[in-house]
Amino acid sequence: MSDTRTTGFPGVEQTVLGADEIIINMGPQHPSTHGVLRVKLRLDGERIVDSECVIGYLHRGVEKIAEHRSYQQFAPYVDRMDYVAAVSNGLGYCEAVEKLLGTEAPMRAKVVRTILTELQRISSHLLWLGTHAIDIGALTPLFYCLREREEILKIFEKYCGARLTTHAFRIGGLQYDTYDGFEAETKRFCLDFSHRVDEYEALLTENRIWIARTKGIGVLSAADAIDMGATGPVLRGSGVKWDIRKAMPYAAYDRYEFEIPIGQNGDTYDRYIVRMQEMRQSNRICLQAIEDIPAGPIMGKVGKVLKPPVGEVYHSIEAPKGELGYYIVSDGTTQPYRVRIRPPSFINLEALDKMIKGHLVADVVAIIGTLDIVLGEVDR
Amino acid sequence: MVNDPSEKKPPAPAETPSEKPAGASAEKPAAAPPKPAAPAAPKPPAVPPPPKEGPVPLDNDLVKRFKARFGDNIREAWTDRKQAILVVDRESLAEISEYSRDDEGFDYLVDLTAVDWPKREKRFDVVLNLYSFKKNERLRLKVFLGEGENCPSVTGVWSTANWLERECFDMFGIVFEGHPKLTRILLPDEWQGHPLRKDYDILTQDTAWVRENLGIESGQ
Numbered sequence: 001m002s003d004t005r006t007t008g009f010p011g012v013e014q015t016v017l018g019a020d021e022i023i024i025n026m027g028p029q030h031p032s033t034h035g036v037l038r039v040k041l042r043l044d045g046e047r048i049v050d051s052e053c054v055i056g057y058l059h060r061g062v063e064k065i066a067e068h069r070s071y072q073q074f075a076p077y078v079d080r081m082d083y084v085a086a087v088s089n090g091l092g093y094c095e096a097v098e099k100l101l102g103t104e105a106p107m108r109a110k111v112v113r114t115i116l117t118e119l120q121r122i123s124s125h126l127l128w129l130g131t132h133a134i135d136i137g138a139l140t141p142l143f144y145c146l147r148e149r150e151e152i153l154k155i156f157e158k159y160c161g162a163r164l165t166t167h168a169f170r171i172g173g174l175q176y177d178t179y180d181g182f183e184a185e186t187k188r189f190c191l192d193f194s195h196r197v198d199e200y201e202a203l204l205t206e207n208r209i210w211i212a213r214t215k216g217i218g219v220l221s222a223a224d225a226i227d228m229g230a231t232g233p234v235l236r237g238s239g240v241k242w243d244i245r246k247a248m249p250y251a252a253y254d255r256y257e258f259e260i261p262i263g264q265n266g267d268t269y270d271r272y273i274v275r276m277q278e279m280r281q282s283n284r285i286c287l288q289a290i291e292d293i294p295a296g297p298i299m300g301k302v303g304k305v306l307k308p309p310v311g312e313v314y315h316s317i318e319a320p321k322g323e324l325g326y327y328i329v330s331d332g333t334t335q336p337y338r339v340r341i342r343p344p345s346f347i348n349l350e351a352l353d354k355m356i357k358g359h360l361v362a363d364v365v366a367i368i369g370t371l372d373i374v375l376g377e378v379d380r
Numbered sequence: 381m382v383n384d385p386s387e388k389k390p391p392a393p394a395e396t397p398s399e400k401p402a403g404a405s406a407e408k409p410a411a412a413p414p415k416p417a418a419p420a421a422p423k424p425p426a427v428p429p430p431p432k433e434g435p436v437p438l439d440n441d442l443v444k445r446f447k448a449r450f451g452d453n454i455r456e457a458w459t460d461r462k463q464a465i466l467v468v469d470r471e472s473l474a475e476i477s478e479y480s481r482d483d484e485g486f487d488y489l490v491d492l493t494a495v496d497w498p499k500r501e502k503r504f505d506v507v508l509n510l511y512s513f514k515k516n517e518r519l520r521l522k523v524f525l526g527e528g529e530n531c532p533s534v535t536g537v538w539s540t541a542n543w544l545e546r547e548c549f550d551m552f553g554i555v556f557e558g559h560p561k562l563t564r565i566l567l568p569d570e571w572q573g574h575p576l577r578k579d580y581d582i583l584t585q586d587t588a589w590v591r592e593n594l595g596i597e598s599g600q
Binding site: 055056059061063064065067068099100102226227228229240242247248311312313314316323325327329337338340342346347350379380 | 435460461463487488489490491493495496507509513516518520538539540542543544551564565566567568575576582
């Protein structure tokens, strides 16, 4: 198809090609989709007219598996959903089952859980920052981010033997007490880390290319964010001051002081700022928590065989990506009758179609990055 | 450090702090699953009166307002682990959802899912988890659906419901009336069967699909 357009010179018309819309596939194997995500894009030139996400490539049937495992046996599986924030997944699951049982972990366990979960939030945000920057073309931050992330993973490794799929917590508390030097190492990392965030910010926050690529890109208004069910930094970037750690405190969060950073415009830049601030706040929580880890048992009074009373419970935590919820139904046996996982990435990804409309193809990469999805969690 | 092995033995019924294993199943209000075996809530026996676990009928202001507005369409109300649950009529779900969002402030649909109870007369529970930013409060709506009955879509009330309902359709085969595009979301479009139904065994697969598309005999 061809089309004629005026050229600006009186009486001269030019024939232009390609007024048709074309459809292209991004993914499922594409470095910027952070996993196996396929986005079908309908384009007018370079502008996105319409899009559709195709997901499910990593579907493993985690919820079905849960129905065939005992409560404890299922715990390691949740680490494989959001595999860059396994500790948070584990915390949500353990607390949900504890709520179902009507028990609580002892204070020492809660504080250690809080520290590890906040370290995990930092490491998850670091990986996000590095990959998000690399997607947009800034190669340098990734190396710095991975350097600090490595420190956190080393702490995890020393604590429980695993770096990524940690299975750090147990229903009722912790399996392992902290190792010798845990406090000192964590403290050293945290004291150092606030300067590290300054370094990342020096690279990006006022970088003209960074601003040009992120400001005004992928705007999500507060009303839309709520309507789309977006949570975590995506919701807060749109200016909604809501964090489950404050709204419905769990673990030991009510013992510590921290702020909820929010953005104003709901664009990619604001979400970047929110996550940078969140890393500082997590660091602040860690520093407070590490100062006084209460003495005492690390495991609550939980039997070897768990038979929660008949009923159901919904429990959610503020995972690095947003609200991670577990809805567990018990029929009084040793295996859950139903486990429903409310994945933050899945629901945040739903907003993608809305956010990329009208933007350029290159911006799709930035917007996928800013949503901070993990496909293991989207597909479960 | 590790839990005391002597603590887990006595299956103390949740209400009495005494260690006597009394008739533990009697205190439960008629629960649906056929196995109320021993609801052993392993509680530290020293703590004063342990909170009662399981469903407790609920009749607070919120429920009263819902009942005043919708009458018998609010079938039941109870709390479980202090979480409010409302069972509502299938036909009025969309209307009740809209009321929950606009008048009660439950503007955030946290989750929408289903639970399969094949032995019940109404086989499926469709479960909507709601949250109100204003009140900092959660509410769970439930709809009971028989086999082959459709559920009204709530996509018009909360946009989130779009993917959640698709997933629910994918996993349970529940049809949401009025959904803009009810197709599978996690499984391939041509897949046969709905895996989270209880009669779908964990080893079951759509062998024909696997043979045709993956070129292998079986995915197991």
